[in-house]
Amino acid sequence: MDLAVTIITGFMILGALYAIHARDLLSAVIACGIVGYGLVICFLLLKAPDLAIVQIVVETITLIIMVAVVLNTSREEAYNRLDAQGITQMALSLIMLAVLFYFFYVSISVLDPFGKGTLRMAQAYIQGGAGKTGSANLVTGVVFDFRGYDTLGEATVLVTAVLGVIAILRLKGKK
Amino acid sequence: MTVIVKMTTRLMAGIIFLYGAYVIIHGHLTPGGGFAGGIIVSGAFILVTLAFGSDFLNLQKEETGSTATENLSILMIILLSAAGLFCGTKIFFLNFLPKGIVGELISAGAIPLYNIFVGIEVASSIFVIFLALVIFKEEDTI
Numbered sequence: 001m002d003l004a005v006t007i008i009t010g011f012m013i014l015g016a017l018y019a020i021h022a023r024d025l026l027s028a029v030i031a032c033g034i035v036g037y038g039l040v041i042c043f044l045l046l047k048a049p050d051l052a053i054v055q056i057v058v059e060t061i062t063l064i065i066m067v068a069v070v071l072n073t074s075r076e077e078a079y080n081r082l083d084a085q086g087i088t089q090m091a092l093s094l095i096m097l098a099v100l101f102y103f104f105y106v107s108i109s110v111l112d113p114f115g116k117g118t119l120r121m122a123q124a125y126i127q128g129g130a131g132k133t134g135s136a137n138l139v140t141g142v143v144f145d146f147r148g149y150d151t152l153g154e155a156t157v158l159v160t161a162v163l164g165v166i167a168i169l170r171l172k173g174k175k
Numbered sequence: 176m177t178v179i180v181k182m183t184t185r186l187m188a189g190i191i192f193l194y195g196a197y198v199i200i201h202g203h204l205t206p207g208g209g210f211a212g213g214i215i216v217s218g219a220f221i222l223v224t225l226a227f228g229s230d231f232l233n234l235q236k237e238e239t240g241s242t243a244t245e246n247l248s249i250l251m252i253i254l255l256s257a258a259g260l261f262c263g264t265k266i267f268f269l270n271f272l273p274k275g276i277v278g279e280l281i282s283a284g285a286i287p288l289y290n291i292f293v294g295i296e297v298a299s300s301i302f303v304i305f306l307a308l309v310i311f312k313e314e315d316t317i
Binding site: 049050053054057058060061064065066069079130132133134135136137139140141143144145147149151152154155156158159160161165166167170 | 206208214237238245252275286289293308309312
């Protein structure tokens with residue numbers, strides 16, 4: 001399973017890199033789809049069907065909207081010539097990447113192996129979740145009972161986002 | 176759109192809507208829940224709008240309606256979570272309804288109600304975002 005997740009993650013990285021460098025914006029959008037659908041397969045392999053359902057539907061709807069937006073443009077990416085400032089920034093970001101990777105490597109060497117061992121808090125949820133909430137699906141029990149405040153915040157964020165979209169996307173009354 | 180797309184949409188949209196409703200209602204028993212099912216339901220509405228199209232006035236009417244639905248359902252979620260303050264031990268987000276037997280459809284107290292209202296809210300907000308983009312483009316051409 002680890003091998004499969006590694007291969008899919010590699011494909012996702014390739015798709016993301018291609019999406020940055022594609023000349024045609026439509027192929028860049030399709031390459032973004034590789035990242036999203038690869039993530040769906042990763043969620044399924046890591047036994048998270050709740051997340052996989054949300055991710056596959058959101059990815060499809062986002063792709064539809066992005067394709068509709070791209071088809072209304074000239075579909076060509078603006079070409080930037082590489083100058084001295086660009087080379088400096090690229091070197092700085094490579095150094096930053098190396099430093100981050102080093103500290104990441106140091107920090108994961110002291111953690112548990114992936115998927116093994118649970119935190120004390122999570123252990124209590126798994127043991128008494130069904131009895132305390134009465135919900136057979138443990139994820140829903142945690143989301144709507146133990147972590148109710150978080151869910152209320154998420155729903156409020158969605159409402160606020162819609163208010164922002166409606167406020168920005170109007171032509172009448174803009175002046 | 177062509178006849179093939181319209182016919183396929185006519186056959187599929189209801190099934191997609193039913194599947195979304197199933198995912199929402201069985202959220203406390205099977206994988207899924209309010210967020211996942213709500214997005215599937217909004218997908219059915221988006222499919223119908225894309226396939227059949229609609230005139231400008233109808234779209235605006237639909238946008239007003241879904242905005243009202245969305246705000247009413249978030250209000251219901253807040254009222255439901257505050258209802259725990261008035262029952263028993265006075266805790267915010269108290270699961271105040273009887274729990275029932277684990278694994279039955281009507282069980283888990285207030286969790287199915289939260290699932291249903293979150294589902295309505297997510298479905299209408301995703302649909303409002305889609306409609307806002309469509310209306311913005313049509314307004315541009317008038």
